[in-house]
Every structure is written in C-alpha cells, then in structure tokens.
Amino acid sequence: MDDQQQPPLFTFGVIADIQYADIDDGYNFTRSRRRYYRSSLQLLRNAQQSWSDSAVAPRFVLQLGDIIDGFNKGRGASDRALDTVLREFGSGPVEVHHVWGNHEFYNFSRRALLSSRLNTTPPDTDTEEPAGSLSADRAAPDIYAYRFSPFPGFTFVVLDAYDVSLLGREESSEEYRGARDVIRQHNNNEDLNCPPVVEGLERRFTMFNGGFSKDQLDWLESVLSSADEKKERVTIISHLPVHPNSTDPICLAWNFDKILDIIKSHSSVVCFMAGHDHDGGYCQDKDTGVHHLTLEGVIETPPDSDAFGTVSVYEDRMVLKGSGRIADRVFLFQ
Numbered sequence: 001m002d003d004q005q006q007p008p009l010f011t012f013g014v015i016a017d018i019q020y021a022d023i024d025d026g027y028n029f030t031r032s033r034r035r036y037y038r039s040s041l042q043l044l045r046n047a048q049q050s051w052s053d054s055a056v057a058p059r060f061v062l063q064l065g066d067i068i069d070g071f072n073k074g075r076g077a078s079d080r081a082l083d084t085v086l087r088e089f090g091s092g093p094v095e096v097h098h099v100w101g102n103h104e105f106y107n108f109s110r111r112a113l114l115s116s117r118l119n120t121t122p123p124d125t126d127t128e129e130p131a132g133s134l135s136a137d138r139a140a141p142d143i144y145a146y147r148f149s150p151f152p153g154f155t156f157v158v159l160d161a162y163d164v165s166l167l168g169r170e171e172s173s174e175e176y177r178g179a180r181d182v183i184r185q186h187n188n189n190e191d192l193n194c195p196p197v198v199e200g201l202e203r204r205f206t207m208f209n210g211g212f213s214k215d216q217l218d219w220l221e222s223v224l225s226s227a228d229e230k231k232e233r234v235t236i237i238s239h240l241p242v243h244p245n246s247t248d249p250i251c252l253a254w255n256f257d258k259i260l261d262i263i264k265s266h267s268s269v270v271c272f273m274a275g276h277d278h279d280g281g282y283c284q285d286k287d288t289g290v291h292h293l294t295l296e297g298v299i300e301t302p303p304d305s306d307a308f309g310t311v312s313v314y315e316d317r318m319v320l321k322g323s324g325r326i327a328d329r330v331f332l333f334q
C-alpha cells in the first residue's frame, strides 16, 4: 500500500510574513511587489478556516515571523495590530509556534517580546538537567530558541535569527556592538539597510538581517547530537533562510554557512523552513538531502489568492499541501 493512502502520523500548518497593518496597500522597497496590509488578515482567516475544517486537525501551526508590519510602530498601533492578529490565531483549533522576524523588532524590543504572547517557548519538560542549569530544551534566557517534540521520534527546533543583530538590542549593549562589528566588516554604507554590493552572497549584510551567536550554535549542536542518538527526524525553523539556493541571497542569515556546517555533521535534520523572502524558494541540499523551504509571504499575496500550507508527516516523508501560490511538495527523508 502506498504511504499516501495511510493516515499521517500528524499534520501541522505553516504560514509566513503576514505583516498585518490597518493601512492601504503599498509596495516593497524596489516597488516591484504590491503589499496587501489589510488583506493579510483575511488570508490568515482563510488559513485558519482550512485548518479548522480539515479532517485531521493539525497538531500545531508554525508562524514563520513578521506577524505584523513595522509601519504599525510609527502609528502607535503595534499592540492593537498584534492583538488583532493573535485574536485571529486564537480562533483556530491549535497551538501556534511563533518565530521572530525583523518586523517583530521594528515593533517591540527583545525584552518586550520575551514577555509577550509571541514567546511560545513551552514550559520546561527537561528533568535530566541539574537544578539551576539551563534546560536542554532552550538555548539561553535572552535567546529565543527552543526545541519541542509534538510526536515521538520528531523534533522541531525554533531558531533566533536575530540573536546577533542591530535589531532588538540596546545600542549600549555588548551584543549590539558585536553585531555592528560584524556588519561593518562587510557593509560601509551609511544606510545599513542598503546592501554593500549589487550581486552575490555579500548582499545579506544588511540591517534587516541577522545571525546566530556561538551560544545558540553550540546549543543547536547539542540538540542535534541528542536527536541523532535517538534517531529522530528534526525540522528546523527560522525567519531567515540559510541555504543560498532556497532564497534571494539578500534574505540569507549573516552566518548561514555555520548552520549549514552544523546540519551537515548531523544525520537527524530532514527539513529547514523559513520565511522573509516573500517570493519563496526551495532546494534540496545535494550533500545532506535536507529540504530547504522558504515559504511565500502572505503580505505580497493578492486578496484573491492564498499563502499557507498544511504538512502531513509520515514515517519516511513530509507532504506539503500548498494553498494559493504555495506549491505542493514532497520531502522524502534520506
């Protein structure tokens, strides 16, 4: 019998870059793509409706970052916009795991985010760690990175792609200075949102991107080592993509190569999911077989279309059923 005819072990929903704001339509920076700020809420509603109606209720939803747009901040509407979108999420049947993107930091400080409803770190389940030490389920107190296991044998890792960034860090902090040193080595522009070159991987060194600290990378190593031992299947999620063939390089994480190196040295990773590049992208890494999916963004999806997916997980594969401009895909495990 074909796997596809058997029921999945579990399913989950994915959606990226909602960027809701109660403002008229606009355009991206280069004016090549229209942005539908109000309609994005209706597209989220469509996704929730589909997940509510589905025969197999999804176990959870992954919200891949940029839930509300930075324009809310200047209008004093950040809290209101967030309430509006979270109310919509709350109407659905399942828990949501929120990833943080650049627009989260345009609206809120890191400290505010850590104590907000956008912090979906699960309660500590790790009983093996001695009292007082950090849980293996979380990276560090001010890094928004955690793991969760929705089904035996499957682990999901939420990464903090703005851990090393000029966004969200106090200008007086050591972290801010460290991030400024990194970007300044590559970008001499006065406006650090302006990429340093017109082509190639160096374009990623802009202020709207960021990277992963050594602490976070070390933690990821340890999570993946443990998953390797248990022969688990790991899906990593982050706002920023890490594979150059899965995105326009202007959207890559600063130290994407470090994540690729770590993935390469662990057999457990099967998939990496990101947002940020609203045009979306996909590749399967030829060495590791890991599937790198960049999900098309809701904000640049016309009101008569959709941009969400539902993933069915089987023993040997994940099957993405895309809606609207998201393609159907099969991610076979290697």
Ligand SMILES: Nc1ncnc2c1ncn2[C@@H]1O[C@H](COP(=O)(O)OP(=O)(O)O)[C@@H](O)[C@H]1O
Binding pocket: 028, 029, 066, 102, 103, 191, 193, 194, 195, 208, 276
């Ligand atoms: N090529 C560029 N040169 C200068 N500023 C840019 C460039 N691209 C984006 N920006 C600015 O960077 C910020 C983030 O860009 P934006 O396209 O809004 O990000 P996102 O795609 O995450 O919504 C905005 O303030 C935008 O005006």
